[in-house]
């Protein structure tokens with residue numbers, strides 16, 4: 001949990017007394033610190049915070065004050081930046097698949113940079129040819145990443161040159177290339193390989209008279225959940241060096257999401273009920289897999305978990321336990337066979353590192369509402 005910042009237990013108890021449980025405690029100071037760390041590790045790269053892991057106005061506002069830019073994928077995300085008065089030229093729209101109405105929504109706001117990764121997307125831009133600037137997304141498969149985003153998006157590198165020529169041949173303005181090397185990616189050399197391929201494509205394009213001037217290296221930067229990861233400065237060192245060597249003078253973009261938001265939010269939930277089943281203690285929390293722990297399913301993520309009493313150093317002997325969510329579905333189990341001190345109904349538990357792809361993908365199944373986010377600083 002090296003990246004996490006758990007609020008003081010007394011503060012947690014006071015916040016629950018004020019707002020009730022469950023709660024997601026959001027620290028905008030942590031958001032700022034994460035942004036600064038990444039900005040230092042990737043000098044000269046324009047960081048566009050990808051709103052999808054935590055599309056919360058307080059996060060966007062704090063990052064705007066830090067000088068960040070923004071990566072938008074949907075009209076709802078456009079609404080958030082618009083309401084906060086973010087300059088549209090500080091944003092890019094990165095969803096490879098769009099409806100005409102999505103393109104128009106973004107252009108009405110004033111954001112002009114879009115992504116494409118297939119020939120069927122290109123005619124959609126023709127009515128707005130004089131306004132849009134495009135980046136072509138490449139697919140670099142990566143089965144080791146927690147989420148291999150190139151499985152769904154990006155043109156195969158072997159077809160990329162032809163697609164680029166097609167787009168330019170249709171009179172569209174293509175400014176550069178983009179990729180997403182995989183989310184929560186441990187292997188930083190995957191970026192280095194991708195950057196090398198992009199250089200070759202820049203060179204091939206130049207031979208065709210196509211002058212590309214932008215490279216977008218996407219998101220993916222990992223954080224410490226339950227397993228340690230390389231400190232971000234070391235992680236980015238070979239990436240920054242390769243960018244400096246191969247792309248001098250080129251506009252460089254990154255789209256970090258998880259790295260900025262994951263450590264910034266801590267979940268506090270309470271034990272709604274307990275039982276003993278087949279020799280294990282079962283604890284049913286007021287938040288679960290259909291709620292803030294949805295990332296366990298969708299993001300393939302495992303979050304730290306501990307009773308608040310343990311943080312305070314007040315706990316008894318541990319027993320083999322199961323931790324489940326509040327809904328009536330039996331899939332709604334977060335931790336199987338975990339050693340925990342015996343807890344009573346009403347006791348509080350915490351999961352730090354819950355800022356990315358958690359609340360954002362939570363549902364309201366069984367009418368358990370999405371957990372309230374409280375900004376704590």
Ligand SMILES: Cc1ncc(COP(=O)(O)O)c(C=O)c1O
Pocket residue numbers: 050052053071094095149180182183184218219220221255256257258259
């Ligand atoms: C296009 C794009 N950019 C950036 C991100 C953020 O990635 P990460 O949270 O791994 O930094 C995503 C995640 O889905 C994405 O799809």
